[in-house]
């Protein structure tokens with residue numbers, strides 16, 4: 001991936017007493033959040049998450065932040081702070097720990113528990129954990145950290161205030177300001193105000209919903225909608241939501257209890273995360289509600305509820321397999337109700353509608369964000385952000401967590417409240433806070449790092465381009481044998497195609513032009529195999545483009561014999 005800001009150069013040395021902020025992910029996309037803070041030659045990292053691939057990344061499992069900018073300096077890292085347990089904030093941590101396993105991990109109880117099970121899956125042991133909670137203050141090298149409760153679509157999320165000799169930074173993490181949350185744990189605006197009184201030099205704020213006017217509705221506002229779905233459903237109910245959305249699962253469990261239904265979890269991450277949340281007391285399971293999937297199948301349909309992963313249409317998820325009717329034990333039937341209780345992450349629309357259509361084909365009634373209020377966002381809308389700016393009164397603002405349009409909208413909100421200096425930066429753009437003023441200092445590399453099976457970082461953008469061409473345009477191979485003495489074609493061309501034409505005879509008309517072009521190339525004195533292959537590629541490429549309007553991958557092989 002080319003750098004979004006080629007005009008910037010490598011930053012100069014950080015002035016003494018200055019704080020350098022280097023976003024390695026999350027600024028320009030919703031995903032792979034990771035920000036590095038540097039003070040006095042020591043580093044602090046906030047979050048280390050993944051980005052999920054889109055249709056334009058065929059075969060890619062995950063996208064990581066690029067650790068290149070800090071790879072030689074990992075011994076200077078004092079700690080990695082995890083603001084909350086979402087994949088876009090913790091998912092890349094195992095890959096960072098593979099490079100230095102003893103980086104101290106700092107986060108809330110639930111965040112570190114969710115991360116812990118992930119680290120065990122990656123067989124990473126001996127990691128260093130510091131469990132913190134709101135109000136705690138703890139120092140790592142020159143970084144004095146204070147944690148503040150924030151409300152989000154996962155319990156136990158934290159904002160972090162980072163004090164150094166350069167001033168105070170307040171990083172909201174992901175947050176919203178639900179005033180009536182299910183667990184009663186609100187974003188601590190009193191702490192925001194107190195930090196504002198002390199003086200927030202730089203405020204990093206969640207931009208996800210900055211374009212959405214007003215306030216994000218309360219989680220509780222969807223309870224009556226869920227209740228109505230339960231009331232109206234005559235048969236089985238299948239709910240799909242994020243495997244980390246403890247409060248949404250709580251609402252479903254409560255509704256099931258009220259309507260005398262029983263619930264089973266489907267999907268490995270759902271089973272695992274809800275067990276952790278229950279063990280730690282974040283999820284309260286009403287008595288007798290939860291059963292094994294096998295026991296659930298023995299109940300009549302009107303007593304069954306399944307809570308499943310796959311709300312984003314992920315092809316391998318439980319819900320996708322249910323929609324294709326190839327799930328091991330969940331067989332969708334006419335009259336079943338499917339409730340998609342989740343947001344639609346940009347880029348996943350096609351996959352989600354494919355699943356909805358698949359379910360509808362079997363006669364299921366699908367209730368989703370598009371036809372009922374079954375989900376509210378986990379992020380602050382414009383109104384909430386305005387409140388925050390007015391309460392905190394920061395000197396500088398750096399919008400984070402969003403596509404460029406979200407960050408620009410967030411910057412406009414900050415300016416509207418009179419914030420004196422707002423810096424909009426994307427991944428890899430280095431921002432220095434010196435003498436109380438934040439400004440762009442340069443850039444570092446920060447391309448996408450692709451995880452494909454067990455390989456990390458081996459797949460490049462050009463490999464993906466090849467995959468896209470193969471997937472969309474097909475493949476033509478042309479094999480020609482030429483006489484090594486005369487340069488004349490002695491056998492072939494033999495042409496085969498995949499994903500292109502039904503019949504190889506389609507290519508008969510291009511065989512003679514290939515031979516003629518090779519003769520001309522040889523006559524011009526160009527006889528090495530590479531040049532002959534380029535000739536073949538050119539002739540075939542022009543022909544398919546003109547006659548078939550296609551641009552398949554062309555693999556010419558010229559053998560001298």
Ligand SMILES: [Zn+2]
Pocket residue numbers: 084086152174378
């Ligand atoms: Zn989040």
Ligand SMILES: [Zn+2]
Pocket residue numbers: 033086088089174401
């Ligand atoms: Zn996030």
